[in-house]
Structures are given as structure tokens and as C-alpha cells.
Amino acid sequence: MTKIGLEIHCQLTKLESKLFCNCKADYRNLPTNQNICPVCVGLPGSLPMLNKKAVEKAALISLALGCKIPSKIGFFRKNYFYPDLPKNFQITQYNAYGDTSIGYDGKIEIEGKEIRIRRIQLEEDPGRLVYEGSSQQTMITLVDYNRAGTPLVEIVTEPDFETPKQVRVFLNVLADLVENIGVSDPYLEGALRVDGNISIGDGNRVEIKNVGSFRDIEKALHFEITRQQSLLDRNISIHAETRHWDDARKITVSSRSKEEEQDYRYLPEADIPIVLIENNTVTSLSKQMPESIVAKKERYVKKYGIPLQVANVLSSDKFYSDMFEKAHTQNNAKEVANIITTDLMGFADTREKKLELKVTPKHISDLADAIINNKLTRNSGKTALQEMIKTGKYLKEIMSTLDLGQVNDASSIEQVILEVFSEEEKAVSEAKQNPDTINYLVGKVMRKTKGKADPTITLEIIRRKLLS
Amino acid sequence: MNLGISATEFIAQVKAGMISVEEFLAQTFERIKKIEPQIHAFITLNENVAMVQAKDIDKKIKAKEKVGAFFGMPISVKDNICVEGLRTTCASKMLDNFVSPYDATVITKLKSEDSIIVGKVNLDEFAMGSTTEFSYFGPTRNPWNTEYVPGGSSGGSGASVSSMECIISLGSDTGGSVRSPASFCSVVGLKPTYGLVSRYGLISYSNSIEQIGPIARRVEDIALVLDIISGEDPRDNTTVSNKTVGYAKDLNAGVSGKKIGIIKQMTGEGLDKEVSSATNKAISKLQSLGAQCIEISLDAVEHSVEAYYTIASAEASSNLARYDNIRYGFDYSNEGFEFKAYISKVRSNFGPEVTRRMLLGAFVLSAGYYGKYYLKAQKVRTMIKSQIDDAFKKVDLLLCPTMPILPFKIGEKVDDPLKLYLSDINTITANLSGIPAISVPFEISNSGLPIGIQLLANSFEEKKLLQGAYALQESTKLQEVPI
Amino acid sequence: MIDRKEIEHLSDLIKVELKDPEKYIKQVEQILNYFDRLDAVDFDSEETLRKEVKIDGLRDDKYVPFQDNGKPLIDKLKKDPNNYIRAPKMV
Known part of the structure; x- marks a missing residue:
């Protein structure tokens, strides 16, 4: 049996400012590194200031996906070094020590199949990396932090999908949903990104990362199913690993597994207080829900x-x-x-x-x-x-x-019909034999009137004339 | 000109036209240049800007224009607090040439009251330490005896105030970093309630427990500064609005009828003899002023050192991750390097204490150990706070010596981290529980070294705390700093 | 137990090349042994000392560009002529 789970990152593109500072949430089409401040580039001494609306929008997504919302939410630091992370940790949410992410235990029905949502968490998007240089020796990484700190919601599903097609249908529904509730514009480049995990039979779980578009996740999953199936057929066991989608070659490639062995050393983010989500907040959000x-x-x-x-x-x-x-x-x-x-x-x-x-x-x-x-x-x-x-x-x-007005007075239509009858004697006699060919005559009338003749009246008159 | 006047005196004399700000500042810098070779309190001096500001304020006073409440008072700032346009190094090679593009909220507030920053002062690298020996720029020396440590981590703050290089200093206190140098340098140092003073612009070491706090020669000066720097800040979500208006008012309310709890675990065994006798003397002084002193036991503090260092190390390992020399930092090209190789190489420039704590932090947070260390340490915090809440149902203030030992010689304990950690036992309780605490200079030992007494109050009861500290200050007359 | 392998793992986690690993092995081990005193803590409470805020106490969603005397922040950082931050290669 094939089991597929998804991790979807959805940018909250309808916000004005970033998750923890007043820089623009819409980082697109801005000159390089011009949408930054001490907070989002993690300068020494800066502190995060949580965006109220981001919490509300994330709660809205949680409600729309049938999730429970805890009475208190908290933030954690996920510690790992990467040049797109200015603080070398990402502020996110984590549920290991009680449920403190904005949503958990949800479900959504897709074409009669229930997909369970494990959790929904609010977090910051990293900056963007651009690679420059042709060979490994000359390669350098250029970083643009305009995107760093923009609000992101991660939606994690249970491994409830059985086919890549179900995944596609789900993602389409999800894209429509986030657009419908006014939290994101799914058509913006990078607004919705998806990673998958897949296991076949008793095989180990394989993570697929770096999938650019929705269309490609389906391709990547198909590729993985084929790859894993052929291993199983040859009695080769599938080991747990992370594979990257190679967009150029349209295949998944194993990442060096040692590098992926991450210990994120989650730590409560003490710079952000615990946020109380009171019942009346949830009620009023539910009312706002389109x-x-x-x-x-x-x-x-x-x-x-x-x-x-x-x-x-x-x-x-x-x-x-x-x-x-x-x-x-x-x-x-x-x-x-x-x-x-x-x-x-x-x-x-x-x-x-x-x-x-x-x-x-x-x-x-x-x-x-x-x-x-x-x-x-x-x-x-x-x-x-x-x-x-x-x-x-x-x-x-x-x-x-x-001159498009409909012609619906019977005498002018009859005039045109008489013209058509005199030009199309053969067709008229044929129609008398076989009423199915009558449409040919109607078409001729329509052409002469440039489509303005009322089709019902036209048909009625032609029928009468054919009988006489 | 007497550079040793208090903040209150300075303001009064400038207001009255008795002294000019320019002259006071000029003499201040003269003194700094004279004694810095012995003390080494400063990392960066701000003389040019400061002198321009001083002249400006004098002009304003002459023209009877509005002048901020501090009238050009010279202050020093610990070099882990951001001041726009000034180098902010954290006494680390990693930030050797980092110039802050913004002001910390406390700096914005002090500037708007016309204080003048004379310079940035030394600390243990990233505020990790209690001796100021772990500075990339070399140790600060104790003005009372330059062979000795000034305490730390805000050693530059303590030494600069004590030796009259400025009137007031801002330090930061994570586990006693304001109170330890206050005690060792015979000045007053306050750690405010967590959340009372904005940390925006304070370079984080252990962000869940640290606070910016003032160091001054007089309790009334501390109150004056607290009035200005406290209050809710939209840039620091952990600040609260529980500010009391007018900390400097009614300071002389006295302690008559007040109940003071003597913390059993911090006044008994393990204390230096002279520290112990000074503590007993302080108790009798307060009793003679009408206070009632009773013993209070806080047995949860038995676990405070391990809880404190678990939390501080864990948070430090995360807070210091950002220093990878890619966006800012010292000159060292990354061309040709692989990412991990480059950052591991540049990060080897952290000093030994910072490295130790990051290693410890990585260990206690790593998968599988979180519950054993970090969660347990958090439980200790809650436990201490609950015992403290119980104590404050019985008493108004708590008392113990700030440091269990006298200042010691530079180099004496630098290679014995655990021993150093254990000497924080009396100060870390306030950090773990979030409550305010103050160190008041009380006695000079036979060997000529300062001894400070610590008072603690419940959260947001700084006013009561300052009144107690003022009474203690007024109960004794200390000799002048020898330098 | 902290051994050479463990200290190397930790130094990899914090990305610090250790010049004298042996010294750190001894010190870290000694301090961690002291931390083990936490095992004796027996206090059951879900309470924390962390501040709690209502959602209305959070920052309003407003765009305010960072201003530093009219100069963009990037001018104060290490950057290349195209305003990118240059990082080492990621192979």
C-alpha cells in the first residue's frame, strides 16, 4: 500500500508586514536587500515583534481545515545553520511539549476521502539564495534577505493519500481554499510550496524536498513510486532518506544522508510571550470566515x-x-x-x-x-x-x-426564410423527407441574419412552411 | 571639580549654573585618559561626539531652552548594548568592527533626556562570566586594587562608575552581572524585574532571564535612571506595563516596621568570614532602624546553579548562532570556502567561556536530553518563584550578601569554570525567578576590598526595594575609592 | 559520558572548530556531572514564568520601512556591488 503525506508551506500574502517586523510582506519585485531591517536580518540586539494579523490568518486556515485551536500558542526556535537564515535559527512552532501550534488534529474531505491534518504552524520564511559561478571551485552563494521573515503557515498532513492524483486534487482544493478565505494568493510564484513523504508497502519513509510547483509534486511522487516499486521487486530494501527533486532531469536524487541528520535542538522562543487564543477570538474569526x-x-x-x-x-x-x-x-x-x-x-x-x-x-x-x-x-x-x-x-x-439586436418579429424572419427556401430547393425537399436535416436551413437563416434571428421563432416558421 | 558627585548633585549643580557641562566632561575625559591604563574599563571612547553634545547643552541652558532631565550627565554603556554609530563589540572578536545602525530603546530614552555617552565599557565576552577576564580586549581591573577582578560581567560598568570615569553606567544582569561588579567595586547595582526594562538593543545571551540594569554610586541615582529607562516597549514583547511612577520619590521612607527575610541558604556555610560578619552587621543596622529580621528558607535554591547554567547555556548556544561573519563581523573573506568549513573556522574566534557554554547548551538541548535538563531547569525556576512568593507573604524584602566571597586576584579562577559558576549562587535566584535585586556597598574588608549586601523584593516592587537599599546606604559611611 | 566523539559532535552542532578538544572534554564533563543534580528535582507544575498576552496585545500589521538617516540598512552590512550578501559555497 502506498502512503503519502504532505508538508505544505503557504505564504500569508495578504498581509502588509512581515511576521516579526514592519518590513513589507510582499517582497516580490523589490531591489535586492532593500526590504530589510535589524529584526529580519537578525542584527545583534534585535527582537521579534509578532504580527497580530498573521496569528489571526493562521487561525483562519486552521479553522477552515477543521483543526482544533489551543487556548495558548507558543513559538520555538529550530536551530540549524544556513545562509538564508540570518539568525541561524528559524522561529517556528513545535508540538513536542504540549499542543502549542496554532492548529492541530484537523481533517478535510476530498472527493469522499478524508485527509487528516496533523498540525498547522506559523513560522518565518528564510531569505532567498542565488547560486553564481559555473564550476564547484568558483561557485558562491548570494543571499537576498527581502523575503526573510515573511509570514508562512506550514500545513502538515497525515500520510493519508494513496495516489499522486489524490494529492493533486487535494492541492487544488487547498489552493482554492486559501484564496477563498483571503489569506493567500496561491498563483503567486512561491506562495504555495509543497514537500512530500512517501512509503510503499512495508518500506521506509522517503522525504521529497525541493519540489518547485504543484505539477511537479505529482511527477515526483510518480517517479518515487516507480523507483521504490522496482527496488521492492528486486528485494532491495528502501531506506529512510531525504531526496531532492531535480527539476531539470525530472527525477529525485538522494541527498547525502549524513548532512540531513539534523538535530534541531528546539528551544522555546522566550522573546515572544505565550499568546492566549480566547474563545471570543475563535468565535469572531469563525464569523469572519467566508x-x-x-x-x-x-x-x-x-x-x-x-x-x-x-x-x-x-x-x-x-x-x-x-x-x-x-x-x-x-x-x-x-x-x-x-x-x-x-x-x-x-x-x-x-x-x-x-x-x-x-x-x-x-x-x-x-x-x-x-x-x-x-x-x-x-x-x-x-x-x-x-x-x-x-x-x-x-x-x-x-x-x-x-447591430446585434435580436430579430424576433415573425414577418421579417419569414421574409428571410422565403429567400433561403428559394435558394436551397434541394435542401427543402430533403427536409420534407427527413426532419432531422432541418437544422441546415435554420443555420442558413442565422447566417443571413448574422445570428440575430430568434432561433425558436425561426424553427417554428420553417416547420410550418415545410408542412404546407 | 569633584567628579565623584552623585547624579542628583550633578543635575542640581548644572541647573544652578555652578558647573558647566563642557568643563565637567572635559575633566571626565582627562581622568579617563589618566587612569585607563590601570583600570581598562573602556573598549571605545566617544569623546568627540560627547564634547559637542556638552557644548550644545551648555548653550541650551544659557538660552533657557528646554533641556532633558539629565542635563548632560556622563554615562558609560556596557558594550553589549547597541548605540547607533558606535562600535558594539560584546568584547568579542566576532563583533570587533560591528557598528550598530540603531539605538537600544534604553539608549533612545537616555539620549532624549540629554545624557551624554562617554564610551562603551568592557565585559566578559557576550556577558558570560563574573570577572571581566573573558574579554577579547583584555581584563578590566578593580579600582580598589588593580591586582583584583572587578566582578562581572559588567566589570567595565562597575569600574568606570567606581573610579569616577562617569556618573552612571548601564550594565546587563543575566546571573548577577550588574550586582557582582557593583559589590566588588563598592557601587550600587540594580537588576530590575524581568520585563520592566526593554531589552531591545541588548545583545542577547540568555534572553529569558536577562535585564538591563543601572550602576551608580548612590541609590537615589539608580532610582533616577530607572524612572527613565523602565516601561513597556512595543519593540520588546516581553516588557510589561507595571511601571511605578516616581521611583526616586520617598526614598527615605525608612525600614521601620518592615519585615526583612534573611535567606538561610545564602548567609550560612561557605561564606567568607568577613562577608559573613558584614552581613550580620547589616542585619543589626537594619534592626536598629526598626526593621524586623527573620530567617527565610528557600530550599529550591539548592538547585539554582545547575538550573541557571542549563538555561543560560541552552539559550546562549542559540543566541550566538547568528555570528557567522557573513552579514557583518571582522574581515575574513569567504571566497573559496565551503559554508560549514568557513563558519566553523571563523567561529573558533569565540573565547573559551563562550565556547564552553555553547557546547553545554548544544548538549542539554540535543535530542533526548531536553526533558532531563532544560525542562527540569524550568521546573526549578517555577519552584523557586513559588517559594519566593510564599516568602513575600511573610516579609517585605529578602537579604543576603551579594557575593559569598571577596574579590579575588585576576587569573586566580580563570581555568576553573565550575568554581566560578558556584560563586553566582546568591545572585542567580533573582534572574531565575524574575524578581528585582540590588547590591548596596556596605563595608570594606581589612584587605581593602569591597563587600556588598543584596536586597531582593517581589516582582515590580522596585520602589520598596530602593527604599530598603537607601536605608542601608545611609546606615554606613564608606571610605573613598583609592584610585 | 563526554568523549572525543561526543565533543566533536557538539562542536559540529555549534559550528566551532575546537583548537583544544581535550580541555573541553574535561570541563564539559565536569559541568554536566554537576547538572545531573537536576535529576533530584521533583516538582510537578505545568506553570511557567513566561508572560502571556492576549492577541490584541500584539503588533498591528503595518508596513513601516526601516530608516537610518535615509540610508538603506544594506549599506551597513557586508555586501557586493549588486547589494547581495556573499556567502560561502553550499556544496
Whole structure:
């Protein structure tokens, strides 16, 4: 049996300042080592000042993952030397002497499977290392501490996954979740990072580190399963070790095990007091907790009659479900959901495209209303939406400049049908024999009216004419 | 000009125009230059800046502009407290050329009251030691007899105040580091309640127990400084808001009717004879002033030395990890080195005491030993605090000699760490339990060496403590420092 | 029991090359033996002397850049012309 567990590092990107100082939490795109202060570069004499909101956001993640929150939390020092750690220890949380990390014993259901969360801890992100030099002799390490001390939440699962696919599904759900509750932007480079551990049969546990992206963890796990299985098949035992994901070669590579034999000498961080998490804090955080993705999906189905498939897609995308919430009325909800999921999501599917999107909830709302009031066909709706995306113009203007108004008076449609009948004698006689081919004629009418003819009325008239 | 005046006297005389700050500072530096070759209290002097500040303050006084409460009082600062723009070395090769880019909170506060920093003073490397012999820059000598140690780790603070190189000094006290030099140099030294004074800018050695504390020649000067440096600081999350306003007020309230507990474990066996008789004399003095003295037993202190050194070593091994010479430190290129080889090499520049404590710290924290050492040591702290709380239900103050022994010769115990550790027995209780304690000069031995008496109060009862210390100070008249 | 191997392990943990390991073996052993007096401590309490704060007592989440007379902190540290800190190689 395959057992996979995960350690996910999630940056709290929605904060203004770092975990223990007033430097910017958003370290991205800043000039090298310009987002630092005595605290985050660990200058002698500096002390950590714990960020209140970071504790709250970490508690929010814990609640969302069904974790228990202890009445008191504490911080520990994890001692090891590394150039990206300015103090040569990391301030983190640790549960060896009582439960003092912000969350523990949680669970979340993924496609009917329960994944247990062992603990959730708040900690500081190290700086970033850049390696320079071509050969081992000339190699040096350059350090940028802009990221050092940014708030990070580590989520540790029990080894409850059985397949890499389950892992992928879980990670997608988790990414949607942290975005939905407003703690992190999972699409930012490095905002969500994942390490795994995997064992097969009675084999020892192997840790996989250094996996850059979500896609790669699945690949790394697949690789490990194959590697470990082939060892087992040859009766070679698997030893406990840490392996690094080699992104270039797409394989895992054994780290020299002696170096990994770490004794972190955990020590309570006396510079940070014990923080009391009172019941009313938890209650008020629970109240702030936005509707879960599952609850949202159910509401879409039950309240608006949106098809399950559509509701699924819409509810798990924070950007588009937010747009839906602003655009819809009880009346047009189904159409709004339809426009967003079938047309808009295809146009703007990346973070950058979403940020640049000129389409607002009002655009979508207008469009949906026009369609359900038969002022616009679905087809013309698509054209209008494209124009909105391109220009940001509102529907009214687009309809008059592009002449998209739906033609729904029977006599003008009949006029066009007569033209089509005279041009397509063969098709007409065929349709009289076989009503299944009638759509060809409808299509011709649509082309002539540039898609503006009301399809229901068009069909009805053609049927009547064919019978006469 | 008398450089030996108290802080209160200095302020009064400057205010009254009797002395100019510039002149006082000029004479101070003259004295420093004259006696430093014998004492070696200073690591760095700040003469140029100090003299400019002195002139500035004189001008302000003349122009009747607002001047801070300290009116240009010369102070020295232990070299493990950050002062912006000044070298802050911790008496270590590792920080030999580290110039702090910021002020410790206590420095910001003292500067805003127009104190003048004359320089940074010597200490045992990273404040680990009780003799100031473990300094990269060489030992400080006791102004009462330069063959002898001045105590430590704030030996530079004690010696500079005692020998009138400044009026006040800031030290730090992790296991007695303010009180030991106060006792050995015949000056007053206070370790405040943990959390009363901000540690922001104090370079950590054992961060769960250490506090910045003032050293002065008079108890009333200590109160004055405490008024300024105490209080909650957003930059130090361990500070609390229990500050009493006006420590300097009603200092002469006396001890009449007060109950004073004599700590059995710290006044009995093992005391030097002269220390013991000085202690008995202090007790009778206080009794004659109307205090009631009773014996108090704190049997948990039997474990205080091992608990203290377990915690201090553990925290030191972590706090000193950051000194890897990569971001700051002395000049030694890392080009061509592998990371671990480089840092192990540069870190071999730590002195022997610091190295010993880091080794001990690594051992007691390593996997499997945490419960045996560190957790047990924490239990000792709780146990001591609970016995102290019980004691303070019966008494107002506790008393014992600050040091069980007289100052000893430089070099005498430098190779016997355990023996040195054991001489901290009377001071570490206050650090482990967080309570305030003060050392008051009380007697000079037949051999001409100072003896200090320690008073302890419950947490945040500095006011009561200072009143007791003042009474003790006023009960005796000591000879002047011979230097 | 502290022997050569143990002292080397400890010196590796604290990353300090020991010039005179023998001296440290003796001293560390002697002090640790003294620490063993902690074994006799029999005091059962979950209490600690650590300060406790309510969540509202923590720092507000605000960005305030570090200012040192308008100069960035990196200018005070060891850095290369591109403002990176140079560390030894990590092989």
C-alpha cells in the first residue's frame, strides 16, 4: 500500500508586514536587500515583534481545515545553520511539549476521502539564495534577505493519500481554499510550496524536498513510486532518506544522508510571550470566515438551479465566483453563471489575464439580462462579450455599433426564410423527407441574419412552411 | 571639580549654573585618559561626539531652552548594548568592527533626556562570566586594587562608575552581572524585574532571564535612571506595563516596621568570614532602624546553579548562532570556502567561556536530553518563584550578601569554570525567578576590598526595594575609592 | 559520558572548530556531572514564568520601512556591488 503525506508551506500574502517586523510582506519585485531591517536580518540586539494579523490568518486556515485551536500558542526556535537564515535559527512552532501550534488534529474531505491534518504552524520564511559561478571551485552563494521573515503557515498532513492524483486534487482544493478565505494568493510564484513523504508497502519513509510547483509534486511522487516499486521487486530494501527533486532531469536524487541528520535542538522562543487564543477570538474569526467552497456550490445549485457541473467550476474559482456574486440577481443567476463559465473563463484563465480583464460584473449582468429578455441571442451574446473584453464598452453601445439586436418579429424572419427556401430547393425537399436535416436551413437563416434571428421563432416558421 | 558627585548633585549643580557641562566632561575625559591604563574599563571612547553634545547643552541652558532631565550627565554603556554609530563589540572578536545602525530603546530614552555617552565599557565576552577576564580586549581591573577582578560581567560598568570615569553606567544582569561588579567595586547595582526594562538593543545571551540594569554610586541615582529607562516597549514583547511612577520619590521612607527575610541558604556555610560578619552587621543596622529580621528558607535554591547554567547555556548556544561573519563581523573573506568549513573556522574566534557554554547548551538541548535538563531547569525556576512568593507573604524584602566571597586576584579562577559558576549562587535566584535585586556597598574588608549586601523584593516592587537599599546606604559611611 | 566523539559532535552542532578538544572534554564533563543534580528535582507544575498576552496585545500589521538617516540598512552590512550578501559555497 502506498502512503503519502504532505508538508505544505503557504505564504500569508495578504498581509502588509512581515511576521516579526514592519518590513513589507510582499517582497516580490523589490531591489535586492532593500526590504530589510535589524529584526529580519537578525542584527545583534534585535527582537521579534509578532504580527497580530498573521496569528489571526493562521487561525483562519486552521479553522477552515477543521483543526482544533489551543487556548495558548507558543513559538520555538529550530536551530540549524544556513545562509538564508540570518539568525541561524528559524522561529517556528513545535508540538513536542504540549499542543502549542496554532492548529492541530484537523481533517478535510476530498472527493469522499478524508485527509487528516496533523498540525498547522506559523513560522518565518528564510531569505532567498542565488547560486553564481559555473564550476564547484568558483561557485558562491548570494543571499537576498527581502523575503526573510515573511509570514508562512506550514500545513502538515497525515500520510493519508494513496495516489499522486489524490494529492493533486487535494492541492487544488487547498489552493482554492486559501484564496477563498483571503489569506493567500496561491498563483503567486512561491506562495504555495509543497514537500512530500512517501512509503510503499512495508518500506521506509522517503522525504521529497525541493519540489518547485504543484505539477511537479505529482511527477515526483510518480517517479518515487516507480523507483521504490522496482527496488521492492528486486528485494532491495528502501531506506529512510531525504531526496531532492531535480527539476531539470525530472527525477529525485538522494541527498547525502549524513548532512540531513539534523538535530534541531528546539528551544522555546522566550522573546515572544505565550499568546492566549480566547474563545471570543475563535468565535469572531469563525464569523469572519467566508462561505466555504462546498457551501457556495450547494447554494448555487439549490438557490439558482445552476447545473452541478457549472456550480462546481464557478465556486472553486475565487475571482469568478466573486464576479458572479456581484453580477447576479435571482432571475439572471443561471445565465450569469453560464456566461462566466462557458465563455469568460476561457478568455481569461491566467492570473495576469484576470488582472487585466476589462469586464466588470455590470457587463455580465447586462448581458445576461438581455439574453433572458430575448433582446440578444446567445450567439450574439458571445460576440458582444468578445467586444467587451477587447474594449471594455458596455452592452448598449456594443449592440448599436455592431447591430446585434435580436430579430424576433415573425414577418421579417419569414421574409428571410422565403429567400433561403428559394435558394436551397434541394435542401427543402430533403427536409420534407427527413426532419432531422432541418437544422441546415435554420443555420442558413442565422447566417443571413448574422445570428440575430430568434432561433425558436425561426424553427417554428420553417416547420410550418415545410408542412404546407 | 569633584567628579565623584552623585547624579542628583550633578543635575542640581548644572541647573544652578555652578558647573558647566563642557568643563565637567572635559575633566571626565582627562581622568579617563589618566587612569585607563590601570583600570581598562573602556573598549571605545566617544569623546568627540560627547564634547559637542556638552557644548550644545551648555548653550541650551544659557538660552533657557528646554533641556532633558539629565542635563548632560556622563554615562558609560556596557558594550553589549547597541548605540547607533558606535562600535558594539560584546568584547568579542566576532563583533570587533560591528557598528550598530540603531539605538537600544534604553539608549533612545537616555539620549532624549540629554545624557551624554562617554564610551562603551568592557565585559566578559557576550556577558558570560563574573570577572571581566573573558574579554577579547583584555581584563578590566578593580579600582580598589588593580591586582583584583572587578566582578562581572559588567566589570567595565562597575569600574568606570567606581573610579569616577562617569556618573552612571548601564550594565546587563543575566546571573548577577550588574550586582557582582557593583559589590566588588563598592557601587550600587540594580537588576530590575524581568520585563520592566526593554531589552531591545541588548545583545542577547540568555534572553529569558536577562535585564538591563543601572550602576551608580548612590541609590537615589539608580532610582533616577530607572524612572527613565523602565516601561513597556512595543519593540520588546516581553516588557510589561507595571511601571511605578516616581521611583526616586520617598526614598527615605525608612525600614521601620518592615519585615526583612534573611535567606538561610545564602548567609550560612561557605561564606567568607568577613562577608559573613558584614552581613550580620547589616542585619543589626537594619534592626536598629526598626526593621524586623527573620530567617527565610528557600530550599529550591539548592538547585539554582545547575538550573541557571542549563538555561543560560541552552539559550546562549542559540543566541550566538547568528555570528557567522557573513552579514557583518571582522574581515575574513569567504571566497573559496565551503559554508560549514568557513563558519566553523571563523567561529573558533569565540573565547573559551563562550565556547564552553555553547557546547553545554548544544548538549542539554540535543535530542533526548531536553526533558532531563532544560525542562527540569524550568521546573526549578517555577519552584523557586513559588517559594519566593510564599516568602513575600511573610516579609517585605529578602537579604543576603551579594557575593559569598571577596574579590579575588585576576587569573586566580580563570581555568576553573565550575568554581566560578558556584560563586553566582546568591545572585542567580533573582534572574531565575524574575524578581528585582540590588547590591548596596556596605563595608570594606581589612584587605581593602569591597563587600556588598543584596536586597531582593517581589516582582515590580522596585520602589520598596530602593527604599530598603537607601536605608542601608545611609546606615554606613564608606571610605573613598583609592584610585 | 563526554568523549572525543561526543565533543566533536557538539562542536559540529555549534559550528566551532575546537583548537583544544581535550580541555573541553574535561570541563564539559565536569559541568554536566554537576547538572545531573537536576535529576533530584521533583516538582510537578505545568506553570511557567513566561508572560502571556492576549492577541490584541500584539503588533498591528503595518508596513513601516526601516530608516537610518535615509540610508538603506544594506549599506551597513557586508555586501557586493549588486547589494547581495556573499556567502560561502553550499556544496
